[in-house]
Amino acid sequence: MAHMTERKCKHRKKLFMARTADVNRGWAKFCSKSCKAIKQEQRTGQHADFKFRQQIRDANGGMGPADFQREYGGTPVFNRNGEYQGFMGGGFDNTLNQNHGEN
Ligand SMILES: [Zn+2]
Secondary structure (H helix, E strand, C coil): CCCEEEEECCCCCCEEEEEHHHHHCCCCCCCCHHHHHHHHHHHHHHHHHHHHHHHHHHHCCCCCHHHHHHHHCCEEEECCCCCEEEEECCHHHHHHHHCHHHC
């Protein structure tokens, strides 16, 4: 039987028993996998999304994804730095498809 330690879930503040070995490794922060997934989504998903929209506006003189969409009528595509690359749909897509074999 493994040694167990009482831990408090970082998502629901619920007490649960975790393996002491996992606690010592810095694991066992959540009572269940679903709590971990929800918490990580809150941290990485929504927050990263917000930061990236801000980055896009910074890189494009205050224009955000919705502004590009209104302007060009497609789904705007941005690189990792938030710089506008083009848009999906219409002629842009066809150009990409024609070049597909060269990749
Ligand atoms: Zn939990």
